[in-house]
Amino acid sequence: MGRRDEHAVSRRQALRLAGTGIGLAVLGAGAWGCSPAEETGASGGGTTAGGGQGGDTDKGGGTFSTPPPGTAPKPLWQQETGNDNLAGIHALAVIGDTVVVSGDPLVGRDVVSGKEKWSRPGITIPGAKLITGGGTLYLASAEYDGDVVGLDPATGKETWRSRLGKEYEQPRPIAADDRHVYVLAGILEEDLSSPTNVIAAIDTTSGKISWREQRDKGTEEFGITAAVVGGRLAYTDYRKNVTVRDAATGRQLWTKKIGRSNYYRFAVHEDLVIVPDGERLRAFALAAGTERWSLANEEFTWFNDPQVLDGVLYASDGAYGMWAVDPGTGKQIWHNKDLVGSAAEAWQFAKVGGTLYGATEHDKKGGVHAFDTATGKLRWTYNDNTGDSEKWYVVAAGKRLAVMHAERLYALPAV
Numbered sequence: 001m002g003r004r005d006e007h008a009v010s011r012r013q014a015l016r017l018a019g020t021g022i023g024l025a026v027l028g029a030g031a032w033g034c035s036p037a038e039e040t041g042a043s044g045g046g047t048t049a050g051g052g053q054g055g056d057t058d059k060g061g062g063t064f065s066t067p068p069p070g071t072a073p074k075p076l077w078q079q080e081t082g083n084d085n086l087a088g089i090h091a092l093a094v095i096g097d098t099v100v101v102s103g104d105p106l107v108g109r110d111v112v113s114g115k116e117k118w119s120r121p122g123i124t125i126p127g128a129k130l131i132t133g134g135g136t137l138y139l140a141s142a143e144y145d146g147d148v149v150g151l152d153p154a155t156g157k158e159t160w161r162s163r164l165g166k167e168y169e170q171p172r173p174i175a176a177d178d179r180h181v182y183v184l185a186g187i188l189e190e191d192l193s194s195p196t197n198v199i200a201a202i203d204t205t206s207g208k209i210s211w212r213e214q215r216d217k218g219t220e221e222f223g224i225t226a227a228v229v230g231g232r233l234a235y236t237d238y239r240k241n242v243t244v245r246d247a248a249t250g251r252q253l254w255t256k257k258i259g260r261s262n263y264y265r266f267a268v269h270e271d272l273v274i275v276p277d278g279e280r281l282r283a284f285a286l287a288a289g290t291e292r293w294s295l296a297n298e299e300f301t302w303f304n305d306p307q308v309l310d311g312v313l314y315a316s317d318g319a320y321g322m323w324a325v326d327p328g329t330g331k332q333i334w335h336n337k338d339l340v341g342s343a344a345e346a347w348q349f350a351k352v353g354g355t356l357y358g359a360t361e362h363d364k365k366g367g368v369h370a371f372d373t374a375t376g377k378l379r380w381t382y383n384d385n386t387g388d389s390e391k392w393y394v395v396a397a398g399k400r401l402a403v404m405h406a407e408r409l410y411a412l413p414a415v
Contacts, residue, residue, distance in 0.1 A: 069379045069380060070379070070380060071380055072380045072381060072382045072383070073380070073382060073412050073413050075403075075410040075411060075412060076114075076400065076410075076411040076412065076413060077113065077114035077410070077411050078114070078408060078409065078410045078411075079109065079114050079408070079409045080407055080408060080409075081101040081103060081107070081404065081407050081408065081409045082101065082103030082104055082105055082106075082107065082407070083101050083102065083103045083404060083406070083407050083409075084102065084103050084104070084126050084127060085390055085391075085406075086102070086126060086127030087102040087127050087128060087129050087130065088129070088225075088264050089225070089264045089265050089305075089348060090102065090129035090130045090131060091129075091130070091393060091404070092130070092393040092395050092402060092404045092409075093130040093132060093137070093153075093395065094111060094395045094396070094397040094402050095132055095135070095137065095153035095154075096135075096153065096154060097110060097111050097112065097154075097398075098110065098111065098117060098153045098154055099111050099395075099397060099402045099409070099411075100130055100137065100153060101404060101409060102124075102127070102128055102129065102130050104121060104122065104123075104124075104126065104142075105119045105120055105121035105122070105123075106119070106120045106121075106123050106124060106128075106139075106151075106156070107119045107120075108153060108154075108155075108156050109409070111397045111398065111400060111402065111411065112400070112411075114409075114411060117154070117155070117156070118155055118156030118157075119156070120151070120156050122142050123139065123141075123142055123149065123151070124139040124140055124141065124142050124149070125139075125140045125141070125142055125144070125170070125172075128140055128172075129172070129173065129174070131173040131174065131175060131176050131181070132153070132176060133175075133176025133177045133178060133180075133181060133204070133228075134176070134177065134178040134204060135152075135153075136150040136151070136152070136153075136159065136160060136176070136204070137150065137151045137152075137153045138150050138160075138173040138176050138181045139151065139173065140170060140171060140172045140173065141161075144170050145163070146163050146164050146166055146168055146169075146170070146171060146185075147161055147162065147163050148161070148162050148163075148164070148171055148173055148181060148183060148202065149161050150181075150204075160204070160207065161207065162181075162202050162207035162208075163207075164183060164185055164200060164202065164209065167187065167188055168185040168186065168187060168188065168198070169185060169186035169187070169188050170185065170186070171183040171184065171185035171200070172184050172185070174199075174224050174225075174226040174235065175226040175227060175228050175233060175235075176204070176228070177228045177247070178204070179203065179204060179205075179247075179248075180201040180202060180203060180204060180210060180228075180247065181201070181202050181204055182199065182200070182201050182202075182226060182228070182233055182247075183199070183200050183201075183202060184197060184198070184199055184200075184224055185197060185198055185200065187214070196214060196215065197214075197215050198212045198213060198214050198215065199212070199213055199215060199235075199245070199250070200212035200213070200250075201233075201247070201250060210248075210250075211249055211250035212250065213245070213250045213251075213252070223237050223238030223239075224236070224237050225237075225264065225265060225266060227266070227268050227273075228247055229268040229273075229286065230270070230271060230286055231246065231247050231248065232244050232245065232246065232247055232253065232286045232287075233245045233246075233247045234266070234268065234273045234286065236258075236266055236275060240257055240258050240259065241255055241256070241257060241258075242255065242256045242258055242266075242273065242275055242284065243255040243256075244273065244286055244289065253286075253287065253288070253289070254288065254289030255289075256284065256289055258275060258277045258282070259277050259278045264305045264347060264348070265305035265306070265307060265347075265348070266305070266306065267306040267307055267308045267313055267327065268286075268308065269283075269308045269311075269313065269327035269328065270327075270328065271285060271286050271287065272284065272285065272286060272292060272327065272328070273286055274306055274308070274313060274327060275306075276302070276303040276304060276305060276306060276315065277303075278302050278303075279296060279297045279298070279299065279300070279301060279302055279303070280294050280295060280296050280297065280303070281294070281295040281297075281303050281306060281313075281315065281325065281330065282294050283327070283330060292330075293329060293330030294330065295325060295330045295332070297317055297319075298319065300318075301317050301318050301319045301321075302317065302318045303315050303316075303317050303318075303323075304316045304317060304318070304345055304346070304347055305347050305348070306325075307348070307349045308327050309349060309350070309351040309356070310351055311327070312324050312325070312326070312327070312333065312373070313325040313326070313327040314349050314351075314356060314358075316345045316346045316347070316358065317345070318345070319337070319340070320339045320340045320343060320344070320345060321335060321336060321337050321339060322335070322336040322339060322343070322346070322358075322371060322376045323335050323336075323376075324373070324376060334375060334376045335376070336371075336375070336376035336377065336378075339378060342378055343358075343366075343369050343378050343381065344360040344361075344363030344365065344366030344367075344369070345360060345361065345363065345366075346358025346359060346360055346369060347359065347360065347361045347391065348392075348393060348394055349394070350394045350395055350396040350401060350414075351373065351396065352396050352399070352401070352414035352415065353414075353415065354372065354373050354374065355370050355371065355372065355373060355379065355414070356370070356371040356372075356373045357369065357370055357371075357394050357396075357401055357414070358371065358394070359391070359392035359393050359394040359403070360391070360392050361391040361392070362389055362391065364387070364389065365381075365383065366381070366383070366392065367381050367382050367383035367384070367392055367405075368381065368382045368383075368392060368394050368401070368403055368412065369381050370382075382403070382412060384405055384408065384410070386405070386406070386408070388405060388406040390405060390406040392404070392405050393405075396414065397411070397414075398414075399413070399414055399415040400412065400413060400414055401413075401414045
């Protein structure tokens, strides 16, 4: 039923952890430094505004700009969050002028000021992925009743709801576009087990199921990363599969085995899906699955999760290198090999102007790196100096960056 209702320890991780002893070089003597207490703000999550750095004008009357190379910026504001660290790349989202963090309560904050716009306790399950499509935020219902709910990210109000069916166990959205929200759900047996599962598309207008396809028995329901591009639904899973379906009908177009599991992200570019496969990046045609190109790294050096931003593919690797690649041809644009001791491995990227921002995972002295997009050189690293080993997140938000670390949310200048 649909309605519009305005009222209603992998090998890779072990290797990374073993490498946390490789520290960052000390930033320039003029770096702005704060103690952990200063960086995390006052107790209770009150907003702490930055400003007075010169540059762009903030709504609060202050101005800001990114600092010169070798100097890390101050946060423009900082807040505590309910982040549960279970939603992977979908734990932090910026939709319009609202930043949302997966957790309970689910909270929407103003990107500019950090002030709370809305709060929805008990609206979704722990670890819910923040899936957006057509301006709607889709979430699995906290009631474990088979419902998928849609929220207006500007207000937090429920605008849509659909039920996949009582015979299915907790459908979880994995991707969305203007026409469908795509979900994964277990098929409940009489003993309440769910050895098999389906992938299905729900029409975002009617709330009815457009198609559903049963996946192979024994296929895991978790570890799914998905994207919709060019009328195709592409996804990878922990069992080292890459699968592409027709987004309109659900028909499987092709599936391939790769040598490594994908943990968080693969990249899409025009008619290609690009996956990290150990020591190689591999690009497959979305339509037929034929391999278009392959880029090899050094022996025993794996590629991390790639991301295409403004027509360039960026990826880090296990040797603390950074790559920029033409996603259409696989040709190297640049490869910075000089980051050992000065940068940690980035797993999530954002780009604003001529700067690439990379969030790191697990590394004690990582944080958010700023790279020059023309050369790959490291400009600065922001770290809150709390010592938390949780992964960092970064999402572009206009002239700002939304940055999350453990249960703290920051805004950094990005111009």
